[in-house]
Amino acid sequence: MSILSPFKTLSAKSAFQLDQELMSTGEFSIDQLMEIAGLAVAQIIHKQYPPSQTVTKKNNKVLVLVGPGNNGGDGLVAARHLKLWGSYDPIIFYPKKSTSNQLYSRLVKQLQDLDIEEVSTLTEVKHLLDRRDSGVALIIDALFGFSFKPPLRPPFDDLIGYLSANHKHLPPIVSVDIPSGWDVDAGPVGDDIGASCLISLTAPKPCATIFVNGGSDKVHYLGGRFINPHIAKKYDIEDVISKYPGDEMVVKL
Amino acid sequence: MSILSPFKTLSAKSAFQLDQELMSTGEFSIDQLMEIAGLAVAQIIHKQYPPSQTVTKKNNKVLVLVGPGNNGGDGLVAARHLKLWGSYDPIIFYPKKSTSNQLYSRLVKQLQDLDIEEVSTLTEVKHLLDRRDSGVALIIDALFGFSFKPPLRPPFDDLIGYLSANHKHLPPIVSVDIPSGWDVDAGPVGDDIGASCLISLTAPKPCATIFVNGGSDKVHYLGGRFINPHIAKKYDIEDVISKYPGDEMVVKL
Numbered sequence: 001m002s003i004l005s006p007f008k009t010l011s012a013k014s015a016f017q018l019d020q021e022l023m024s025t026g027e028f029s030i031d032q033l034m035e036i037a038g039l040a041v042a043q044i045i046h047k048q049y050p051p052s053q054t055v056t057k058k059n060n061k062v063l064v065l066v067g068p069g070n071n072g073g074d075g076l077v078a079a080r081h082l083k084l085w086g087s088y089d090p091i092i093f094y095p096k097k098s099t100s101n102q103l104y105s106r107l108v109k110q111l112q113d114l115d116i117e118e119v120s121t122l123t124e125v126k127h128l129l130d131r132r133d134s135g136v137a138l139i140i141d142a143l144f145g146f147s148f149k150p151p152l153r154p155p156f157d158d159l160i161g162y163l164s165a166n167h168k169h170l171p172p173i174v175s176v177d178i179p180s181g182w183d184v185d186a187g188p189v190g191d192d193i194g195a196s197c198l199i200s201l202t203a204p205k206p207c208a209t210i211f212v213n214g215g216s217d218k219v220h221y222l223g224g225r226f227i228n229p230h231i232a233k234k235y236d237i238e239d240v241i242s243k244y245p246g247d248e249m250v251v252k253l
Numbered sequence: 254m255s256i257l258s259p260f261k262t263l264s265a266k267s268a269f270q271l272d273q274e275l276m277s278t279g280e281f282s283i284d285q286l287m288e289i290a291g292l293a294v295a296q297i298i299h300k301q302y303p304p305s306q307t308v309t310k311k312n313n314k315v316l317v318l319v320g321p322g323n324n325g326g327d328g329l330v331a332a333r334h335l336k337l338w339g340s341y342d343p344i345i346f347y348p349k350k351s352t353s354n355q356l357y358s359r360l361v362k363q364l365q366d367l368d369i370e371e372v373s374t375l376t377e378v379k380h381l382l383d384r385r386d387s388g389v390a391l392i393i394d395a396l397f398g399f400s401f402k403p404p405l406r407p408p409f410d411d412l413i414g415y416l417s418a419n420h421k422h423l424p425p426i427v428s429v430d431i432p433s434g435w436d437v438d439a440g441p442v443g444d445d446i447g448a449s450c451l452i453s454l455t456a457p458k459p460c461a462t463i464f465v466n467g468g469s470d471k472v473h474y475l476g477g478r479f480i481n482p483h484i485a486k487k488y489d490i491e492d493v494i495s496k497y498p499g500d501e502m503v504v505k506l
Contacts, residue, residue, distance in 0.1 A: 026362075026363065026366060027358075027359040027362040027363060028359070028363065029282075029284045029356075029359065031282045031284035031285050031288070032284050032285075032288050035284070035285050035288045035289065036288065036292075039289075039502075042500065043500050046499065046500035047500075050499075051499070081500075084478060084479070084481070085497075085499065085500050087499075103282075105280075106280040106281070106282065109279075109280040110279065110280060110281065113279060113481050113483065113484075114481045114482075225337060226337070228337070228366050228367045229367075230366065231366075244338075246299065246303075246304070246338065246340075247295065247296050247299035247334075247338050249292075
């Protein structure tokens, strides 16, 4: 079955190539790209779930599920900005910390200096989400991005299984780049965490087309505004890049 | 003479210490901080000199004067974002390129990939500014920041002398962190480039108080929103940090 897409997309393979190109010949550092991407995630959350609406003083916790790679890094940066803005109280769950890359430990230290709480086990995550009075207003799914390849490994298999089974009774889930558990190109292949909001970074991946066709309550944003016209042309994403208005770093698609 | 300041300020010495602290115990990378600071500079320019008002299609060039250190780096990042947004056409003048730090050459490559022009001599700068039809709408002074110590060395002495002598007939000058040529704490000590807009980064420096007392046409913004409450308290800049509304990364003071 082929679904007509309302926007151009970047396949898993192309997204990987584009990312490599930005950091090799493009000479961007991962720190730069992640800062822009993570800030975009935070700004989209502020737009879609503004303080005093979804997020109230008593219900201002944002549970950030942090994966082992760059998607997780975007989540860590987003958590920092949200906390700095004062109206959100992020809590991170980061079970598989990278030991090979200093960037991630630095991002975590930046969060610790902001007194951001961390939960360390899936049991704690479930406890937090099962309690109605725990004050969690939102869940950020920064588990896996465009480089995800199955199978899901522990504890992510259990976590995604839990979210899939329970999302109807949970706070809204905001997925960064792809709904975790989905195939980047093919979409749902098993568990579906039922994300309410998808934040495509750089450009939507093919599974974003399936996401937006999932119902009128699904919202879809774009962030990661760092693509120059030559790269946009090469990867055929000029139309989507052109949607940002003025100096906005994010746009609702 | 002591002037009552409408905001708390960071002395040259404190600004240096705070910066060191962010990058040592704070574990921020210069890439991260510069990306946030440079983006703020670009966003302030978009706010204060929006496309179709000061900046028109025929008059959309922004001459970015890039100094040898981090202030120059903020200017390079700002130039990138302005160009990506499509309504500005930055031209850079970067006469003393750092050879010891890869970051700067990477920032320049990112601009080259956006087809941003560069002028390489002061003669070209003067020629561009002396011609009424050259289309320069704005000048960004990203020459020196909080770590500036006199004397001015060539070609910056001539450049600042030229701007000081001619600023009344030139497009508005936007200074990043301090008006270049001024002393960080004491303000004007000789040449005065006559900046119209000052963008304080992290927190205003003492000379910002003198700047805002320079006339009702002087505008002053704050950017560089990355200070956690502990550091804000330690450096006594909590009041100024608290001025950012919502998720805004810049604020007019």
